[in-house]
Amino acid sequence: MGDMAVLSFTEAGIWCEAGDFHIDPWRPVPRALITHGHADHARPGHGAYLATHAALPVLRHRLGDIRAEGIAYGEARQIGGATVSFHPAGHVPGSAQIRVEVGGEVWVVSGDYKTEPDGLCEPFDPVRCHAFISECTFGLPVFRWAPQAEVAAEIRAWWQANAAAGRVSLLGAYALGKAQRLMAAVGDGPGPILTHGAVEAVTDVLRGQGYALPATELVTPGTDKARLAGALVIAPPAALGSAWARRLGTVSTGFASGWMRMRGVRRRRGADRGFVMSDHADWDGLNAAIAATGAERVFVTHGYTSVFRRWLESRGYDAQVVATEFEGESVETPAREPAAATEAGP
Amino acid sequence: MKRFAALYTALDQSTKTTTKVAALEAYFREAPDADRLWTIALLSGRRPRRGVTTTQLRDWAAELAGLPQWLFEDSYAVVGDLAETIALVLPEGEAPGGDTRSLSDWIAEVKRLGTLDEPARKAAVLGAWGTLDRTGRFVFNKLITGGLRVGVSQTLMTRALARATGVPEPELAHRLMGDWTPETVSFESLVLTRDPEADLSKPYPFCLAYQVEDGVQALGSPADWLAEWKWDGIRGQVILRGGQHFVWSRGEELMTDRFPELARLRDFVPEGTVFDGEILGWRDGAPLPFAALQTRIGRKTVPKKLLAEAPVILLAYDLLEAGGEDLRAAPLAERRARLATLTEGLPDEVPLRLSPEVGFDDWAALAALRATSRARGAEGLMLKRRAAPYVGGRRKGDWWKWKVDPLSVDAVMIYAQAGHGRRANLFTDYTFAVWDGDALVPFTKAYSGLTDAEFREITAWVRKNTLQRFGPVRQVPGELVFEIGFEGIQPSPRHKSGIALRFPRMLRWRRDKPAAEADTLESLRALL
Ligand SMILES: [Zn+2]
Ligand SMILES: [Zn+2]
Numbered sequence: 001m002g003d004m005a006v007l008s009f010t011e012a013g014i015w016c017e018a019g020d021f022h023i024d025p026w027r028p029v030p031r032a033l034i035t036h037g038h039a040d041h042a043r044p045g046h047g048a049y050l051a052t053h054a055a056l057p058v059l060r061h062r063l064g065d066i067r068a069e070g071i072a073y074g075e076a077r078q079i080g081g082a083t084v085s086f087h088p089a090g091h092v093p094g095s096a097q098i099r100v101e102v103g104g105e106v107w108v109v110s111g112d113y114k115t116e117p118d119g120l121c122e123p124f125d126p127v128r129c130h131a132f133i134s135e136c137t138f139g140l141p142v143f144r145w146a147p148q149a150e151v152a153a154e155i156r157a158w159w160q161a162n163a164a165a166g167r168v169s170l171l172g173a174y175a176l177g178k179a180q181r182l183m184a185a186v187g188d189g190p191g192p193i194l195t196h197g198a199v200e201a202v203t204d205v206l207r208g209q210g211y212a213l214p215a216t217e218l219v220t221p222g223t224d225k226a227r228l229a230g231a232l233v234i235a236p237p238a239a240l241g242s243a244w245a246r247r248l249g250t251v252s253t254g255f256a257s258g259w260m261r262m263r264g265v266r267r268r269r270g271a272d273r274g275f276v277m278s279d280h281a282d283w284d285g286l287n288a289a290i291a292a293t294g295a296e297r298v299f300v301t302h303g304y305t306s307v308f309r310r311w312l313e314s315r316g317y318d319a320q321v322v323a324t325e326f327e328g329e330s331v332e333t334p335a336r337e338p339a340a341a342t343e344a345g346p
Numbered sequence: 347m348k349r350f351a352a353l354y355t356a357l358d359q360s361t362k363t364t365t366k367v368a369a370l371e372a373y374f375r376e377a378p379d380a381d382r383l384w385t386i387a388l389l390s391g392r393r394p395r396r397g398v399t400t401t402q403l404r405d406w407a408a409e410l411a412g413l414p415q416w417l418f419e420d421s422y423a424v425v426g427d428l429a430e431t432i433a434l435v436l437p438e439g440e441a442p443g444g445d446t447r448s449l450s451d452w453i454a455e456v457k458r459l460g461t462l463d464e465p466a467r468k469a470a471v472l473g474a475w476g477t478l479d480r481t482g483r484f485v486f487n488k489l490i491t492g493g494l495r496v497g498v499s500q501t502l503m504t505r506a507l508a509r510a511t512g513v514p515e516p517e518l519a520h521r522l523m524g525d526w527t528p529e530t531v532s533f534e535s536l537v538l539t540r541d542p543e544a545d546l547s548k549p550y551p552f553c554l555a556y557q558v559e560d561g562v563q564a565l566g567s568p569a570d571w572l573a574e575w576k577w578d579g580i581r582g583q584v585i586l587r588g589g590q591h592f593v594w595s596r597g598e599e600l601m602t603d604r605f606p607e608l609a610r611l612r613d614f615v616p617e618g619t620v621f622d623g624e625i626l627g628w629r630d631g632a633p634l635p636f637a638a639l640q641t642r643i644g645r646k647t648v649p650k651k652l653l654a655e656a657p658v659i660l661l662a663y664d665l666l667e668a669g670g671e672d673l674r675a676a677p678l679a680e681r682r683a684r685l686a687t688l689t690e691g692l693p694d695e696v697p698l699r700l701s702p703e704v705g706f707d708d709w710a711a712l713a714a715l716r717a718t719s720r721a722r723g724a725e726g727l728m729l730k731r732r733a734a735p736y737v738g739g740r741r742k743g744d745w746w747k748w749k750v751d752p753l754s755v756d757a758v759m760i761y762a763q764a765g766h767g768r769r770a771n772l773f774t775d776y777t778f779a780v781w782d783g784d785a786l787v788p789f790t791k792a793y794s795g796l797t798d799a800e801f802r803e804i805t806a807w808v809r810k811n812t813l814q815r816f817g818p819v820r821q822v823p824g825e826l827v828f829e830i831g832f833e834g835i836q837p838s839p840r841h842k843s844g845i846a847l848r849f850p851r852m853l854r855w856r857r858d859k860p861a862a863e864a865d866t867l868e869s870l871r872a873l874l
Pocket of ligand 1: 036038
């Protein structure tokens with residue numbers, strides 16, 4: 001039983017032969033199961049989509065008129081010879097790990113995940129399995145995150161100092177997930193929370209679904225300058241340094257990402273402040289999550305795959321690297337994926 | 347350490363000069379003298395003697411973090427900085443933030459490490475890591491490994507210190523020069539009081555030039571400008587005071603003993619004289635290639651044989667002090683005239699020459715002369731405003747270098763490695779090859795000259811096209827072509843290609859060129 005491949009890795013992405021479907025495929029396929037709405041996971045052009053009820057509105061917002069069906073967390077569904085279910089991944093609102101069972105053999109595709117509850121999205125729920133396909137974007141021991149409350153306090157202090165000096169606080173964050181997590185976590189500050197159009201659109205969708213988000217306001221050419229001065233403006237990273245940002249007046253720029261843990265990356269981004277906050281698991285989170293699955297086989301994908309594979313092997317796992325065509329939130333392109341994720345919407 | 351760690355964080359977080367100077371000024375107002383002195387020392391590149399090897403640091407950090415050696419090394423390759431890697435992988439200490447010691451206390455601790463036996467040394471380092479928070483650990487590690495760079499130039503530091511102490515900036519700049527260490531001076535003696543004895547050896551802050559970028563026409567009337575050849579030697583100040591002589595490099599390194607032939611100047615030049623010029627290998631009235639001088643760099647004392655093979659002279663182009671009087675406020679034309687008088691009629695055996703003026707009537711004529719630079723062994727021209735005073739530091743306007751375009755060759759990238767510091771996560775360090783028959787022979791490395799966007803694109807390509815990994819190095823197919831510029835080329839038996847380049851860098855990515863059309867080893871050799 002142990003060697004039976006429930007899932008295999010093809011040109012189009014992860015494929016289940018027994019159910020004839022793909023998970024987060026990067027080429028158009030007849031039937032796609034989607035972990036979450038980020039652009040490197042949810043691509044256009046598939047015949048049919050299956051995602052959690054909570055992920056669907058953003059998927060529709062981004063991909064337009066698609067044939068899509070929703071599924072509840074934990075609900076089991078038979079597809080051909082496979083039983084599938086979706087389980088919270090704690091990455092962004094609506095995100096899921098996908099469990100696939102064929103003939104008693106259970107494989108789980110993690111999608112993107114983080115283990116620390118962020119107060120906004122459905123918290124990560126480990127799923128027991130025989131084989132676990134895990135992302136490892138931050139699969140190096142240099143990546144460790146401080147508790148969210150600590151980082152939120154740092155951001156609030158920065159916002160307060162800027163407001164006192166009459167500066168706009170311009171914070172770069174991915175439009176889906178990170179932006180909303182920040183506005184929910186940062187709490188009451190010295191001024192209003194304003195948003196870039198890409199962030200506002202996704203925020204609207206999520207608010208409509210019932211996620212508890214604070215009031216936000218879209219920045220427009222008519223936005224009152226006095227109101228801007230003490231404001232926290234949340235925008236996709238690509239908007240930092242753009243003509244749009246220059247119109248805001250005197251700004252202090254901040255950027256919230258796991259990559260900010262490294263001084264070299266922090267300096268390269270050229271923001272005034274880097275805040276270490278990620279929607280992916282850190283080193284300890286990855287190790288804890290993998291241990292909690294009870295899996296003996298682990299496939300690693302996205303990130304420092306060869307290093308992380310070797311580490312897992314040294315810990316007694318049967319570990320392999322799965323090549324990916326696209327590296328979504330890798331350090332080289334921290335600004336691109338989210339920009340595409342939001343600006344490609346209808 | 348907390349106060350210094352906070353200063354470090356403030357400097358590191360800011361990209362704005364005014365913010366940095368303000369943070370430093372506030373620090374210099376509050377910190378105790380011993381800390382102020384060490385801060386000046388650290389920011390000007392001085393550091394305590396290393397009492398621990400980096401191998402020991404890596405071993406202990408990996409052990410404490412519970413990581414296998416290879417994983418620590420792989421992490422280091424990604425981060426690109428040892429002190430930072432250690433600070434990032436260490437588990438939370440027992441009492442982070444419990445540190446009450448000052449910067450100078452910690453430096454004393456770093457110095458003490460060298461006197462301990464290994465078990466005690468290890469215990470002391472682990473103890474330090476246990477007490478300090480992450481920034482504190484990073485600074486502590488940097489105190490051991492060196493290279494605490496915070497993007498503050500000597501000029502900015504001097505400005506902040508001047509504001510905090512009230513000592514005028516130019517005066518202060520002068521006082522901070524020289525080969526002092528925090529062990530040999532006090533804050534009081536270095537910064538606040540004038541010590542005529544110590545002043546004897548002190549050079550003036552060097553005036554630095556910018557490269558001409560917008561064309562020389564923009565400089566205005568040719569009559570306002572003095573042109574000289576720009577030679578590839580060692581920029582230096584030669585000081586004759588109190589019956590002694592001192593030779594300083596631009597990096598403020600005292601090089602007196604490396605150029606013993608310059609002692610002859612004492613017999614021919616009056617006391618109280620300071621020259622600014624280029625130290626050059628020299629034979630039969632002409633400069634030797636830089637390679638000759640290179641054999642003498644890095645040696646504290648020079649054997650007789652080398653003295654005979656690569657004799658040096660000072661090609662003087664400025665006079666900063668004469669008869670003990672500071673001439674820097676006088677216009678260049680006046681300083682030059684006095685320099686000419688001083689050097690006139692010296693016997694040939696005296697290793698001092700006046701850097702000759704290159705005469706020209708209009709910019710076009712000068713451009714034509716510049717085109718002959720390489721044939722003369724020069725790097726190009728220097729242009730200096732005749733009416734300008736001598737101002738230390740890099741200031742746009744009065745001094746320009748007008749170098750000839752570098753030599754170049756189209757080469758194929760065959761290995762890539764992640765960069766360091768700011769570019770720790772991009773593949774920015776490449777090894778390049780040229781064709782030798784149908785084989786690609788590596789001949790140089792280069793790591794600068796492209797934009798961040800290009801580096802990002804190439805990094806993505808390298809990731810997808812890795813053939814093999816050798817630690818942090820990736821072998822890639824020979825497909826991408828780059829134009830490599832360099833300043834000089836010489837034979838080198840140590841290299842597989844038989845040649846070595848001076849100052850290689852990427853000029854541009856030749857997307858238009860297939861690898862098959864890159865240059866050959868033969869065409870490179872033709873440049874020798
Ligand atoms: Zn994602
Ligand atoms: Zn992703």
